[in-house]
Amino acid sequence: MTPLLEIKNLKTRFFTSEGVVKAVNNVSYSMESGEILGVVGESGCGKSVHALSIMQLVQDPPGKITNGEVWLDGKDLLTFSEKEMKKIRGSDVAMIFQDPMTSLNPVFTVGFQIVEALRLHNDMTKAEARERAGELLALVGIPGAEQRLDDYPHQFSGGMRQRAMIAMGLSCEPKLLIADEPTTALDVTIQAQIVDLVKKLQDDLGMAIMWITHDLGVIAEMADRINVMYAGAIIESGNVRNIYKKTRHPYTMGLLGSLPRLDEDPGAELLSVPGLPPDLLALPKGCAFAARCGYRTEKCLEEKPPLEEIDGREHAVACWHWEEIAGSK
């Protein structure tokens, strides 16, 4: 079976007056249909830019995809023209963003915006599209959906706006839904509502979901697989259990250690990662994490570790010392 999404050696660069920002560096992975993939990393690790690259929404200039292939459902997206991409976006792959206030147009009603998306991709009359829009809002759990279609975004609360964005994302039943930090701007009780909703929708509709986040907590309960990114590259990848239970990359270990947990002894000191992420304008020659790493050796500074499969597709890690780490646990 061919995977739903396959990315090969993707490189995205931003050509700025200060130099070339290496935002995405040789990212390769695949996603099966119906799978939930979590993409985790801190700000500036390239997780959002890599998703925008899939959608070909990287602003050019200054951004440019300089290398690689993106195969979605047997189509090589990077060879597509802007016109062809417009057809793909929304219908094959849809994206929802972090801030629902800036991604909804404030001067149009929510209903108008969903109807617009529906009619762009489907042969529908206005009345049909409006009916479907009402159904979609009801599907994402907005009470009184029919009436709320005529509301403007500012009349919705933050959680409801994100629900409306999800409704819009689902409007054309995409095979892949990319959610870029969809709950970061929301409170925990609202976040729990949205996570619950997305899990339910995924069960019912069966689309693949890429959930981009900096929060290792949120995706632990929903993702099948996880990619951990650092300085524009995947440094550890695998199924959820392997990432959380058999962590092999020192950065992933640091991320997990930095999180206090409600079920743990609150007195213990947090395991923080010292130092700062590297400057993407001047990435080091060797491993990008070496400067902050406790396992660093001469080799790490000289040679970049490849993403090596240590358990087939179930677990891959980019570290020279993963065996030592495995042994020490």
Place this chain on the structure above:
Amino acid sequence: MNTEKTPLVSVRNLKKHFPITGGFLQNQVGAVKAVDGVSFDIYPGETLGLVGETGCGKTTVGRTMMRLYEPTAGEVELNGVSLTELGEKDLRKIRSKMQMIFQDPYASLNPRMTVGSIVAAPLDVHTKLSKKEKHDRIQELLDIVGLNPDFVNRYPHEFSGGQRQRIGIARALALEPELIVCDEPISSLDVSIQAQVVNLLEKLQKELGLTYLFIAHDLSMVRHISDRMAVMYLGKIMELAGRDEIYLKSMHPYTQALMSAVPIPDPDLAAKSKRIILDGDIPNPKNPPMGCNFNTRCPIAKERCFIEDPEYREIEKNHWVACHFAEETRS
């Protein structure tokens, strides 16, 4: 609340209402009850965590307590001195005993001032140190917060978010305060940097005997750093107890839902956890519901909750809850 020790800070029935004006003459037509009757004590050397969701009034509590906002009603005492009655001059003097660390390290540092002059600002206002003494003190402060003392002549934009937060901490420490109000000091930082700053705050507390009011929305982080925790909702404290009591024996349905909504970074535990999903959103503080503030979302609300505002009462020793049915909801 606790008879053995005398509190460093005690807050009684604190209220802050922001007026809403409207109409041609800008008459007051209503009020946003941001803080509506909050009482708590903070004991010397402890950390009191204040958690709640957006708009619950937690930041306003911190600011009103320090009289950055004029309280509408209520009492705040620091070491037995009532802050609410002080005039400008006396207030300025006592402010050196209480300092604040802000959420946004980008907005809270003046971009045109060097790190040295930012950290020196409180010293200029409150002390009469000589140039040499001031210089030494700045070097010492930067060293304490883990910044290279050679950076004194750099500007804030040359630092990362975590480093800027350290500058803010150095500034707060300059006058050797007794109380530091930390208002979401880590929410704008990346996970790995958050842990660095939290560890630093804990280290400083141990070494300098500081007392913190730690305001944040991140429950697991607040539980990690706090000795006791207060949970706020719509301008009121719903529950206040020791960090373990509030995690293991929470009585208020809101606290229980809030605790269960915190994601656990462990797939096995996450799969097992039973989540209480609350319906709806927080009501508008302009127009809070009758009776208990939480009644629009509460899974166990009964008739009484829509009529009568629950009393904030001490159900067990040092465990305060504002719920009519606290005895029944014990988990």
